[in-house]
Amino acid sequence: MNSRTRALRIGAGVTALVAAGAALTGCSSTASGGGDADKTTGVTISVVLAVDPPPKATLDQFTKDTGITVKWSNVDWDSLQTKIAAAATAKTYFADATDVDWSRVGQLAKLKWFHPMQDYLNVSKLKGDMPQLASFTDDGQTVGIPFDASYMVTTVNKKMFADAGITTMPTTIDEYTADLKKVQAGGVQYPLNIPFAASEGLSTYWYETTGAFGGKVLDGAGKPQFTSKSSPGYKAAEWMIGALKDGLVAPANINVSDSQGMQTLMAKGAAASIFSDYSGNVGSLYNVPSSSTVTGQVEYIPTPGVDGVGPNLTNADGIGIPMTAKYPKAAATFIKWFTSTDAQAGFAGADGPSKVLPSYALPSRLSAVDVLNKKGSLDGGDVLATLLKDSKPVFPDGAPSWYPEFSRAVYTNLHAAAAGTMTVDQAIKKIADTANQLASGS
Amino acid sequence: MRRTHWGRWIGVAFILLWTLIPIYWTINTSLQTDAQVTSRPANYLPPTPTLQNYAALLTADTDTAQAMRASIMNIVIECLAATIVTVLLSTLAAYAFARMRFRGRQVLFYAVLATMAFPAYTTLIPIYKIMSWLGLVNTYTGIVLVYVSGFLPLATWILYNYMSSLPRSIEEAATVDGASRLKVLWHVVVPLARPGIVSTAIITFLFAWGQFLFPLVLSSDLSTEPLTVAIAALQGRHTVPFSLMSAAGVLAIAIPAVIALLLNRYIVSGLLAGSVK
Amino acid sequence: MRLFGDDAITSSIGNTLLYVLIGVALSTVLGIAFAVALQRPFRGRSAVVAILVLPWALPGVVEGIIWVSIWDGNTGLLNSVLTSAHLIDHYQVFLGHNQLLTVFLTEIVQVWQITPLSTLLILAGLQNIPAEIYESASIDGAGPWGSFTRLTLPLVRPGITVAMVQAVIATLNVFDQPYVLNGAAATGSSVTMQTYFVTFQNLDFGEGYALSLLITIATLVISFIVLKLVYRPVEF
Structure with missing residues (x-):
């Protein structure tokens, strides 16, 4: 047997191994952010949502104010849910802030895939201004913050x-x-x-x-x-x-x-x-x-x-911080800004077209709806704003797991x-x- | 002989109709606006043909067009790389399995084939873990590696069948002349097996071209995201842009067609070569 | 076992077996017919081969949109054509009422997508058959049908085997087509769809793996049967 024939056999062996690799479970790995988790300046966070990014000017302003750069990815909703599940199961980093669907709140609270938002934001104070926030809380955990109010x-x-x-x-x-x-x-x-x-x-x-x-x-x-x-x-x-x-x-x-x-x-x-x-x-x-x-x-x-x-039934989308996030604290700063009254009113058109977030439904904050309503800048806005006050979630206490x-x-x-x-x-x-x-x- | 000709032409006509009616429908949809498609009765021709969907995908100065352009480059690179590596490795492996006798040959061969039985969903999470552990998430290497591991068994099997059916006499003559195994493979077997190798390459390329789930999970931005993932992202939360996505579909079938045209000489002479000339 | 107590899973097993049966049979017959039509050289043959593989290159999500707009009961192409030709007097609902019809029309879409692969696999095998074999057969007085059944078919058995096993794998894992055309309805749902629901919606990875194992075992068993029935080594 010369070395060349051995090479061929190794070729066959590698084929078998690579193919078998597909069937093997890999060893567990932990993607930890190390000591950077608390960093909030000079970092770049990855935000993955099923919506287009806010106008560049508003994101640039956010970076100027906080020192946090945002890398935005728009993934279609179904694909995004698959990515979230795959990353969480594999315990792998995938984004610093991403979508939390209202229907998954119970599951997410049970599986502990997301950081509890009450660790970062004053959730009880927010509740008065955000009628839908309660439906993002289950088992004492607020898994996400609603960023719009579609219903x-x-x-x-x-x-x-x-x-x-x-x-x-x-x-x-x-x-x-x-x-x-x-x-x-x-x-x-x-x-x-x-x-x-x-x-x-x-x-x-x-x-x-x-x-x-x-x-x-x-x-x-x-x-x-x-x-x-x-x-x-x-x-x-x-x-x-x-x-x-x-x-x-x-x-x-x-x-x-x-x-x-x-x-x-x-x-x-x-x-x-x-x-x-x-x-x-x-x-x-x-x-x-x-x-x-x-x-x-x-x-x-x-x-x-x-x-x-x-x-009317609300079915808002929320934003939360996955457990594997590299910069959870910076992500929280971003979420605070992204769901603020000023930002939301701007996304919905209160400050003119340059600050509009395309296909944004309605603000999740009543205070932002008020701002908007005073300026009268929504298609059918008066009806929508009245209805929002009477709208309620399918599961007021969070969807079951x-x-x-x-x-x-x-x-x-x-x-x-x-x-x-x-x-x-x-x-x-x-x-x-x-x-x-x-x-x-x- | 006359009757065989009739049979062939009926066959060819059927191939064209069967293949092209849905493809025509895709092209027809892509040349309309969403307001025009799905009308009743159907528009068999675009009422006011427009290229606006193609412009929106390719030339516009928008995030969508930028994503399309980047993802087209990514998919071409990933598919070509996966094809080259797969064909290379499977040629070696198939030759070893077809022509060499070594212990465990049959078991190994069937083990390779058996991996095809695992549904993709089963392997998704383990592969993702391995790739993240190796630091290969969101890299060309990672995606190509997964494609190669996925398509190697089939490629090896096709080539194994092909090489097994080749006459041994020519190889034996070459071996007697003192040529090494690799020389025999390169100078004798590969030229004879060209139709098999070319069809393996086409099959591997097209398998890679259609991948969605693995690159969806293994890519996180435009540096690696292939066209299939970018097309799915054209969907809105509550709306599906029919005509825009049809235009993207036409691009997705046009690119392999263009590659085939560019490599026409090699592909056709390779695939359709053989003794029936 | 919990898996078999679930109605949705039981009906999906029945549907999947139908998908396999229809899909493997149709794609194999079409694959052989297409390959034989392309076996001998003629003007434009390479163009026909290039067109033949196009369905395979169309991404699944676009394929879904197109076939929905062909089968659809409100605005579909098929209804439009049949009405224009006065074959039906008002639009019909093709999918969702009858299990067999739903599975059949759904599987047509998958067959459309996988037949190029079957054709290429069989065509590669056909190119390997030496022309002299046909010549001697025609001297022996074999007609076209005779040389097809007695020469062509036996000689491309390895290619047909690979094509059939590939069709078994594809049809056992059918997902996109029923999901897009018929939702999760019991009239068309497949085992892979249930696997997806259990794994990625219920987030129950254990039960998901159990279902995947079912598909793996079915793939191995059916492929083994195909191998035993169809495969014979060939050497020229």
């Missing part, structure tokens, strides 16, 4: 309503349903959009509708509140599926996702209303000529309730009821069973 809101195409002879907007669900039938008689084949595809948007729609029917989905202990036929949750499910069976919603909507329905139906004038739409869509989608054929026609209305205006599993049961079973493979009653039973099982801690 669910009803949108209508006022032109279509007017064409059907409706000029006073509905304030109750009964009126709303009756008006949709008039719009349908007026020539809009399927006036209502409900995204019945089996994904998160369907759960959200149901929570919002349940709120409008005057109730909530789970109580503080996580017990289902929708099992009796007279409960708001049950009625909401019946109303949604009924709208599909009665032909108010297009049959093809069993496979339409939330964004797809907004973009291909509402923005194209194929649907006249979305009961549970995103705050911000009028300005960022329906009034944009390159993506909509109904510019100037869609407006927000106060969400119709049982006997008067119903509440088993939320994703629950939500999946909600959207797969409601989808199945819409597709006709089970009845509303069966779907509700299955969802309730899942919730009971999860809440009892199996």
Whole structure:
């Protein structure tokens, strides 16, 4: 055997090793920032969020004031959640500040993937000005600070309503349903959009509708509140599926996702209303000529309730500091600035276009909304600002740690009821069973 | 013989229709605005063709265009590097497995193949840990290494099949003449196995081209992020820019096509060479 | 075991087996047909090969958008074409009602994506068959079909084996296509989707690994069966 043949065998061996490496678990490593963790000047922190960066001038000003340089990355929301989970599980550094989704608060508090924010900010003082902060706290830990205040809101195409002879907007669900039938008689084949595809948007729609029917989905202990036929949750499910069976919603909507329905139906004038739409869509989608054929026609209305205006569900995004952050203290300084009244009002347009954060929904601070409202610089701002005061989180005390599993049961079973493979009653039973099982801690 | 020709032309026509209808739909979508796509009935041709999506991706002075340009460079570098290393190593390994007798050969060969059975999700976290431990997160080396480890088993198997089916007589004659194993490999086996090597290279390149999950986790900024990750980032929190993303998709298929055109001589003569000339 | 008590996982196992069956069969038959059509030289052959691989280069997220806009029940291309041709009088809902139809249409998308690989693998093997073999067969009076079944097929068995094993791996791990086209619905969800939910949404990595192991074992078993049934060594 000469050395050359050995080289070939080694080639084969290396192949086997490299390939097998894919199957091996690596030794654990700890990415510690060493003595730099408390440094707050002269450092560069990495901020990763699913939004565009604030204007360069505002970030430069922040650097000038604090000595902290910000490296901003915009990663799409789904990919970002995967990155956060992978980094936290591998105990690897990934960012100094990143997204905290409201639906993951319970999980994150349990897994201790994020630094408790109360170590860095005066959280109890903030609560008065930030109605949604409570939903980012679980088990005594505030895992993130909400940086905007997106929530669910009803949108209508006022032109279509007017064409059907409706000029006073509905304030109750009964009126709303009756008006949709008039719009349908007026020539809009399927006036209502409900995204019945089996994904998160369907759960959200149901929570919002349940709120409008005057109730909530789970109580503080996580017990289902929708099992009796007279409960708001049950009625909401019946109303949604009924709208599909009665032909108010297009049959093809069993496979339409939330964004797809907004973009291909509402923005194209194929649907006249979305009961549970995103705050911000009028300005960022329906009034944009390159993506909509109904510019100037869609407006927000106060969400119709049982006997008067119903509440709106908030689904804000928060920002927090991962445990593996290199400069947690500097990150906290950044978060303090990023969620301050001045910065938020600026992002939403109070100080002119040069300080606007593109596609920013609404400030999470009431004080910032006030500033904004006084200047009158938002699309449909007056309606949105009033609604924000009455909006409430899906889980006022933080989402339970088993939320994703629950939500999946909600959207797969409601989808199945819409597709006709089970009845509303069966779907509700299955969802309730899942919730009971999860809440009892199996 | 006439009938075989008919069969072939029907086959070729079917290949073109099957492949090109969805591709045409991508191009058609990319030349419209979001307000125009998904209309009813469908726009079979763009009503007012516009290149604005391509301009927004390539030439605009925005973060998006900058990300696109950087990620195109990254993906080309990563895929070419992964292809070269994979083809080199797999040629050596396949030859050893096909032509040499050593203890544990079969076990080793099947062990290599068996690693293909692990779903990507299983290996994601361990690989991320290893890469972070080696300091290779957000480096070309790290990403290329992961690609090579992922695609080597398949490449080795393809080439093993190919080399096994080559006639041994020519090699034996060369060995008798006193040529070393490596010389035989380089001067005799590699030229004969060219169609196999070229198709392995194309396959490896395209596998690398489609990667999303691993580079998503292993890259943290524009210094390594490939095009696939940058395209996913075009999505908004609540909106999907159909026409913009279709234009990005057209770029993603155009680049390998351009590379193929540039290397046309080698690829076609390599891939389609053989005894049927 | 908790895994098998879960409805979502049980139905995803059934769906996945259907994906494998449909996907492996279709991609293999198409791969062989495409490769044979390209086996002999003709003008423009290299262009056809270049076009053939394009679906593979299209990123998954764009592929999703395009196929949604083809199958969609509200505004889809297929509905538009069928209506224009007066084959249907109003738009139909193709996905989400019927499990078999949903799985089939979803798998078509994956077959569209993986057939280029099968074709290249088989084509490389075909290029290796010496022309003299065909000549002697035609002297022996074998027609085109005869030389295809008696010569071509047996001689590209190694290539077909690799193509089939690759199709087994791809279809057992199907994720993007059902997720984009049909959400998490029981009519189309796959085991890999459930693995993703358990791992990256429930953040239960233990159960995630258990599900992955299921896929690994299935891959090894099915690939072994393919290997035994299809693979025969060939030497010219």
